[in-house]
Amino acid sequence: MSVAKTKADLNPRTQGYEFLGPLGALFITLAVPATTYALYFGCSESSGGCPPALDTLWPTLSSSLSDPEWWQSLWDTKASLMYLAWYAFCVVAYFVLPGDWIEGTQIRDGTRKMYKINAFSTFLLSMGITFGLIWRFGAQSFTFIYEHWVGFATAALAMSIFQGLACYLTSFHGDKLLALGGNTGNPIYDFFIGRELNPSIGLFDVKSFNELRPGLILWALVDISLACEQAVRRGSNITDSMALVLFFQLLYIADGLYNEPAIFTTMDITTDGFGFMLAVGDLLWVPFVYSLQARYLVSHQVELGPVWCAIVLVVNFTGYYIFRSANGEKNDFRNGKNPKNLRYMDTARGTKLLTSGWWGVCRHPNYLGDLLMALAWSLPTGFETPITYFYVAYFTVLLIHRELRDEENCEKKYGADWHKYTKLVKYRIFPYIY
Secondary structure (H helix, E strand, O other): OHHHHHHHHHHHOOOOOOOOOOHHHHHHHHHHHHHHHHHHHOOOOOOOOOOOOOOHHHHHHHHHHHHHHHHOOOOHEEEEEHHHHHHHHHHHHHHHHEEEEEEEOOOOOOOEEEEOOOOOHHHHHHHHHHHHHHHOOHHHHHHHHHHHHHHHHHHHHHHHHHEEEEEEEEHOOOOEEEEOOOOOOHHHHHHHHEEOOEEEEEOOOHHHHHOHHHHHHHHHHHHHHHHHHHHHHHHHOOOHHHHHHHHHHHHHHHEEEHHHHHHHHHHHOOOOOOHHHHHHHHHHHHHHHOOOHHHHHHHOOOHHHHHHHHHHHHHHHHHHHHHHHHHHHHHHOOOOOOOOOOOEEEOOOOOEEEEHHHHOOOOOHHHHHHHHHHHHHHHHHOOOOOOHHHHHHHHHHHHHHHHHHHHHHHHHHHHHHEEEEEEEHHOOOOOOOO
């Protein structure tokens, strides 16, 4: 009887919904794949522009969606097998490559998960193989991702659906710790948001693995393939705009992988379950939407010149400095260090909240840095189309929504202390604006 009571206490029924409940979850489940394909077909050479002429949009869309052959063209067996091989490579690298094991934050059953740290090693191995292939056989040897883009995206979507369903179904078997927000009893919502907090196979943690390895590193490979396609078309070199996008995004990816331990304190890991939302975000959205600027530049070969290159570099590295410096302050403080002698306030919970440094400027300075970098990734595409700025717009909405979720959780966690803190640090993301 006590075991059943303990299990019920650990896994209470979720009382509220996010994302407007089951209908919102269903909408996002359908909208994410649809948007991924729409960004491809709405900004590609085959469609006739970026975007195509408005008077051709509806006739083209209508004829495509009603044509069985168009639906069949989304599947590419060769690309699917290559994607499976890539995913298997990431799994094998996880087990084979050396790496330290670190403890995550304490979860509500009193335990701490152990995580293996070798994502950056997997990235270096992947880059070594990739650049070795290009060095030996030329840029043409690595254009296959560009050539099979739709097939790779469909394979990533299929993997996302499989993992979302598998994790949802297995969450009903055994003594699983469920996510506090994913135990509503509604299958559509729980499948989307993630029912089990930390689905694992032995010590292999599914959520953290997907967060950093197969999708994030694939984003780098997609960018490199797009740069290779442009190089083939131009004879040998790439434009300064493509070089900037490639440099910025590879740096961002490498930085995230190098600082792998930092993700184990994020909401994705500590709070959210692993369902279709995180699976499709990690595996489909990141590599195939975040690479939109590089894909645009394959056919729209923008040359910026030294002045515009310098401006874009300043925007990116300003964002990078804020992002890295703010995260450094936070991580040092959480680990009991305060090298800058930052001010803080004590809370009734016994924890401390930073009130100076970057965290005194606004409550989420890391988001501000992220958004500046996102803008820098789009600026090299010029201003001929708003579509290449989709990532900036989407990312702004995403981070504001995440900030609202953070604020709600912190208010529940700290109570009156949180209201006191928000008076000390007034701005959420954008100083003097929001």
